[in-house]
Every structure is written in structure tokens, then in C-alpha cells.
Amino acid sequence: MELTPKITPFQFYTILFLSRVFAMVTYVASFMTQRSSTDEVIMSLIMGGFLLLTAIPTAIFIKKDNTSSIITRASCVSTVFSKILCVIFFIQSLYFGIITSVRFGIFTGSVMFPDINIIFFIFVMLAASSYIAYKGIEAMGRSAVIILIPVFIALIFVFATQSKQFDLLNFTSLFSVDIKNTFLSGLYSCTRTGELAFVTLLTPYVNNQKSRHLFRWIFAIVLTIFVSEILISGVLGNFAGTQLFSMYAMSVLAEFGFIERLDAIITCLWLLCAAVKIAITIFLCETLLSAFFGKRKQILFIVISASVIFLGTIPLSGSLITLANIIRSPLTIIFYLASVFLVPIAVMIGEKIKGRAKLEKN
């Protein structure tokens, strides 16, 4: 019998944290609303609130059973139900992977190599990520922890060096654009944390996972986004609204003494985060395909998943407007709420009904 490889909760949530950091770096505020500095900070707190709220079913789910994935538990309720879930989650993971690849393409195409065909870079990144996924979750977990160290140093470095440029006058009055828009942006920002769905799907790969690990991860994400938004607003002010990637723009300004041009190194770290994000997505796709077909053909499933992501990325790559329309579409919210909120609740209700029926039968 093949043993399931396992990683520690710290390694698992490090993967998810790095994945969310990349989403933070490639966040384009103007997609959502007219940028207002104070509202962006408030938005990060609203996002935290939504994230906590939507994480409750996941927390209950792993508290009840932290050894089986949502697919396995759904198959106990109904085999058809589990197959449907496999398809839903597979489509969602592909969507997640495509959006990440498009973001990666726009990021590299805008700030690194605007003269070069970004499709090539997306291909290279997908190939590298597929290789990481092929190496398995243990290798991914170990790499993530190693990557976390420089990413953490980079974040602290950017935050610390920019704090001296901080000016409270750069903030706007509260809800200066629109209160409704701020809440909506908070909700959309929450949907960018699609990694929450990975928690219930990859449960068997995590050793002794507890709800507290999940909440610590949420706290780390919200804190990082909150601090970065405060600094972006306080340092860049209105300039942040003119930049595609405001977090990147701030990291470009980071310098310390004679060390002036660290943005190239910091950009490499963001790219490593992208690699981790795409790799875990491909790994998840492979896991879902294996669950659907009932047998594991690792290389084939990885190649299929990466190819579909690549093919899905091609028509969208380079077009900011298309990406903005996709991100702003209600589909994003539906996908998110379905995967992290409705499905875990549905599975738990199914288990309860099935359990009661079993009891009555006995």
C-alpha cells in the first residue's frame, strides 16, 4: 500500500501564504474601484472579516476530521456527489491557475520584459511549476519554507525602509470614494484567497492539521496585506493609483545605505512565490484527476493540467481589460463561495443525514 506523503501544517500554510503573497503583489487596485488610500486600508480589514467568516465551514470541517479530503468524505455520502465535486473543484483549480498565469504574464510583461513575448515566459513558468508539482508535496513544503525566509526578509526590508517616507497627509478621508465600493472590493479581495479551498482538498497531505493553524494563516495574510496597504498609502499616496502594481512600485523604492537597487532581487522572490502558487494548483489538479479516475497517473495528469492552464492563458495573456472583467465578474465570487462555503457545508450536512439514516437502519 502506497503511503500518502505528509507535510507539517507549517509547511502547508507556508505554501498557501506564499501563494497569497503573489496575489497581493500583483493586485491591481484600479480593477476594482477608483483608488482611495484610506479605503484601501479599510478594505484589507473588510477582506479579513469576510475571510474569517468564509473560513468557518472549513475550520469546522477539518476539526471534525483532519485526515480525509472533502472528496473522500463526499464519496462516503454519495459517489456521484464526489465525482461532481471533483469536476467542480478541477474547473475551479484550472480557473485559479489560469488567472495566476495571466497575472504572472502581465506582471513580467509590464515590469520586467515588455519587449519580449510573455507567452514564452508563461510556458517556462508552467514547465518549472509542473516539475515542482511532480516532485510532490513534500518537496514543495520544504521549498516553501526555504523561500519564506527571503520573502519574509524582503517584506520586512521593504516595510522598514519605507516607513521613514511615511506621511499621514497622504491618506484620504474615510470612504471618500464610496462605502459600497469599499465593501465590494473587500469581498473581491477575499475571493483572491482561493487557497482556502485547498485546505479541505489537501487535508490528507497535512499531518495533524488543526483549526488554529488555519486562523494563524488568515491572521498572517491579513496582517501582511494590512501593513502593506498602510505603507503603500502613506508612502506613495496618489502615485499608487497611477501604478499597475503598487506593491511592486513601493518595493522598487526600497534602499538601505549604499544598497540602492534591490528591486531585481525582490522581484525574483515574487516570481518564486508565483512558481509555488502555480505548482500547488497543478498538484491539486493532479490530485483531483486521480480521485476522479480512481487511479494515479501522476505525469500524465500534471501534463494535462499544465497544458489546459497554458492553453487557457494564451487568449487572456497581455490583456489587462479581459483580466479585469474576469476578476470583477460575479463568477469569481460564486466560485469562491461555492468551494469554501457551500460545498463543505453540503458535505457536512450530507454526512449528518447519512449518519442518521445509518443509525435508523441499525
Added chain:
Amino acid sequence: MKKIKLIIPLILLLTLTACMPQNTEIKYRLVISGIGLDFDKEKGQYELTVQVLETSKSSSEQGKSETPVANYTVKGKTVAQAIRSLGENTGKYPLYSQNRMIILGSSLTDGQMIKALNFFVREYTSRPDVFIAAATGKASDVLTIDAGGEVPAKLIESAIEQSNENSVCVDTELYNTVNLSLEKTTCFTLPLIEVVEDRIPKQKTIKVTGTRACSKDVEPKMMSDTETMAYLFTMNKINTGSFSITSEDVSAALEIISSKTKTTLELKNGKPVFNIDVKCEVDVVEFDSETFTAFSENDVHKIEKAAEQYIKSGMNGLIERFTKKEHCDIFRFGKRLQQKYPDVYEEMSKDWKKSLSETEVNVTVSVKIGRIGEMTMKADKK
């Protein structure tokens, strides 16, 4: 399998080099160190003076006194068009990441300045922390000074940094300028540079002479270096620096050790009142005395009072000038009002010039002397 594992890295090594496309090699790039922008009113064109580093010559090829830069002048209806023509003329691709300085000539109106900066905000290799300065005359004259073997743009950057350290010059980077220019009621400020002629050796050099206040709807206003210091006091941006006080009783030179300005805002009868409180610590570096006698506690008190009066009158004069006469909000009063009383701001910003002139500003200054130098103090006569 082993062979494949060896071949793949070899292929990657040979194909994924950073300089794969020819135009990314350093000899095919124009490494820009400074840009001067002027406007040819007759032709309605931007005139760009681009200073590039001589990358083709090695250090041994260059003489010690030879400036390691080349200057190009190009024209265009837009900045992008002008820069593109630079590439066409030289056959090289401009690289902005080493650019230290953008100098805006006096021929550019404030509106044209902002339009011209648009290019540098969008250009991906341009850095947001590049310095922006205004020239009293032509930007090209400032950029093409003889820097005695140094890169002129670097020299100008150092001059601005040093003047800012001495609190006689504002320190403005691209992102700051853009940030302030996007505020509805704020006038942004730029360090002002002029070309001066040194007598010995006879050569042209540059001097930071004050500040240019810019806004889209008012004429550019200039501030002298003493006014700039008063402005920096108001904006809580004083670093170090020195000033002299001369009154009937006492005369001394003082060096600023630290300064903290707190601006509060309140509404009185529906109108904003700004209270600016400056707390400053200074050292006495020179005391006007013919006898080298130590000064008394009473003298210290007199110097403090005179210094307070000097700073206060400077700030009051500047605030009076810019709020009542020039109608140019360089102090971000509008922004403060928008933060605290957005509804009042909404109403007042409709005619901000008028609102600004009616704004009440109260300045209080408190100066403390830290050190008095190596000389001792004498006791006051009772």
C-alpha cells in the same frame, strides 16, 4: 535518462541568457543619467537634452578630467516621440533605470511639466525615485555644466541632497511630485537650480537657489532659500541647517539640531483655522562678541526669543504670501481639510483660491538652545 539530464541544463545555459536579444547588450543601450526638458514655444515642441554614460569607452581610454558622458539634444511633439528619435539617431535603445535626474526648464508651464512627467511614470525602466528639479533658465544649460570629470547629473543630485540636508531646498522625487500634483488643491514644489559662473577657475557650475511652486492654474512662484527654510519648518521637513539672527540686543549664528512641527486644524464659525506649532532645538555656533567673553543665561534667553521671532516671522511671511497673494496651497491645507472635514472641504474647494485667502493660520514657535559651544557661561548679575 542521465544524458537527458545533462543535455537539458546545457541547452538552458546556452539559450536562456539575459542578453539574448541583441538590443539588451550594454553596448547597444543608451544608459541615461540625466534628462533636461525644455519647450520650444515657436515650434510647439519639447526639447530634450539627454545625458548618457559613455559605455563604449573603457575607463583607461578616458582621461581623468574628461567627463564620462555624452549629451544629445532631440525634439518632439511629445516626450516619447523625442526619445524615440534619440534611438533612431544613435541606433541604441534608451535605458532609464540609471537616470538620476529630470530637470525641467523655465520654458515649461506647470501643466506641460505634469504632461511631460506622464512618460516617466509609464515607462517601465524609469524609476519612481528619480529626482525632479526646475531650472531658472534652460534645463539643457544645467545638465551640460562642466562637472570636472564627474557625471553632471550625479553632481546635481548630490547638490540637491546636500541642500536638502541643510534645509534650504526641497527634496522631490518623481512619485512625490506626481502624488502632490494629483491633489486637487495642492501646489507641488520643486528645487530650483541655476547655472552660475565661478571666477577661479572660470567655469560654469550649478547652485540650488530655492524652490519653484507649481500648479496647473496659477503662474509658477519662486521661493528664495530663506523662504524655503520657512516652508520646510511649516511642513515638518527640516533636517539640519543653520541661520543667523540679528536683533538690537543680540546677534548669533545657530545650527538646527532637531525640529518638529505639529499642525492641527479646527473649525471656527464654519471656517478652518490651522494652528502650526514648531518646536526646535538649536546650537549656538557663533556669538557676535568682540571680547570672547562668555555669555550669560540672559543672553541665552535673548537668543532663544530672537530665534523664535526669526522662524515665526519667516513662516508668517511665507504663509501670508502664498495664501493671500499668490493663492497657491503649497502647505497642503486643502488636503488637511479634506482629511478632517471632507464636507467642508467639498464646499470650500469649489473656490479654493478664495477659501485659502480667508483661512486663518496661527503660528507658535518654541526654540531651545542645546549647546553653546566650548565657552563657559557666566552668572547673571543680581
